[in-house]
Amino acid sequence: MSLPKTLAEDVARNLVMVARLIDEDPEQAYAYARIALRLASRVAAVREAAGFAAYATQKYSEALAEFRAAKRMTGSVELWPVMADCERGLGRPERAMAMAGEPEVQKLDKAGQVEMRLVAAGARRDMGQIDAAIVTLQSSELASNAVHPWTPRLRYAYADALLAAGREDEAREWFGKALEADKDGATDASDRLAELDGVEFVDALGEDEDEDDAAPASADAADADKSDGKDEDEDGTSES
Incomplete structure (x- = not known):
């Protein structure tokens, strides 16, 4: 989706601030992400950035909603592992495990598949299955x-x-x-x-x-x- 030049510049400035602050000041990054979201909620990159900002501040339900929206807009599966990790954050490790067995995982690149493996192992540990977590990582x-x-x-x-x-x-x-x-x-x-x-x-x-x-x-x-x-x-x- 294309935006008018002035609006696009405003959105871009906010996204730059999200990227710059998300590690050192997640709450401030989240605030910038919310501004970008108000300006351009139909832009996939904005929804993704809002998702990561919410994820960084442990707002997992909100993050999951934003990631799902970005996935619908792009058709890409690259956010699948972090979506599964949001399920873990929401106290639903069994859903994360179910996602680890979905066809989307096979469409991920190598880095994405490793990330999914890490999430699945974490879900196993959440459920008290330490030995299964070890096997998952092997x-x-x-x-x-x-x-x-x-x-x-x-x-x-x-x-x-x-x-x-x-x-x-x-x-x-x-x-x-x-x-x-x-x-x-x-x-x-x-x-x-x-x-x-x-x-x-x-x-x-x-x-x-x-x-x-x-x-x-x-x-x-x-x-x-x-x-x-x-x-x-x-x-x-x-x-x-």
Whole structure:
């Protein structure tokens, strides 16, 4: 759908702000998305952006409605995994699992299929099926040594599921593999490894601040001691 030039520019500015803020300030991104939605609700890109903004603020019912609208407009299935994850967010993991078995999944590209696998494994865990979640994540993509944008998250999810199942040694191995692939810091695999190894991080800056805060208190105490001594001398002089 085409928009008049001025309106299109207004919509575009709001969508740019959504993209810019969605990670650092989801609520503000959501506000911009709502403005864009009021201006151009019949534009698929606007509905999709509104969906992601609602998703980022955990408004899963709203996000799902927007994703469904975008899907109807475009006919694309690329939003299928995040739609399934909205079902999880709404406390309906069984619906997410059902979506994982729908024909739409076969139409997804490799990244989309991996994303769907992650959602399905999460749904299994939501239902308390830890072993089934582990099996769900076991795949040729997980076994491959090739690194793709989704590789760190897939390995991390597998490690986390193994840990939940009490398989600590295997979990440590896979957190390590996730860290090897995670060049952009998409996961906290390094922190999880440290926790497993019993490493505690000390906030050196926090300690310095504590020491600085303590110093004036000590000085005040010293001044108080001097003051007390002076009072005693003065009292003694007056008595004599």
